[in-house]
Amino acid sequence: MSMRDNTEKHVATKLGVKPEEAFRMINVSRSLGYKLIAEGVIPSVKLGEKRLIVPVSGLEKLMNGSGN
Template sequence: MEPNETPKRATLTIAEAAEVLGISKSLAYKQADEGKIPTIRLGDRWVVPRAQLERLINGNADASAALKCEKVA
């Protein structure tokens, strides 16, 4: 990483994941609720792990089987 470069965030919001996937926010929330988009609960927020989303996009079967994780303080 370059000295002035901002590190890439490890997670995305569900809305950001929708944009990456090219789907509507409402569909992304529905898919996340059904466990079809991997999510992690951080406090009262749901986030999408970037690495799992990239594996899902690239067709890795392990990512598509990801389930919601429990609260991570």
């Protein structure tokens, strides 16, 4: 089993991930990732004043082509 397979299984059990982890999952740069969050393409939840979480369910929809 590859390291990527282990990471994907671990992430699949989470409800949300940090933005940088989400960007790696969908293979986009940090700057493009934050732009896509601002545009609503990548769903996110703001916790407190600064912390962003990207719901795994939203990423799965995005990767499967379901979009918003």
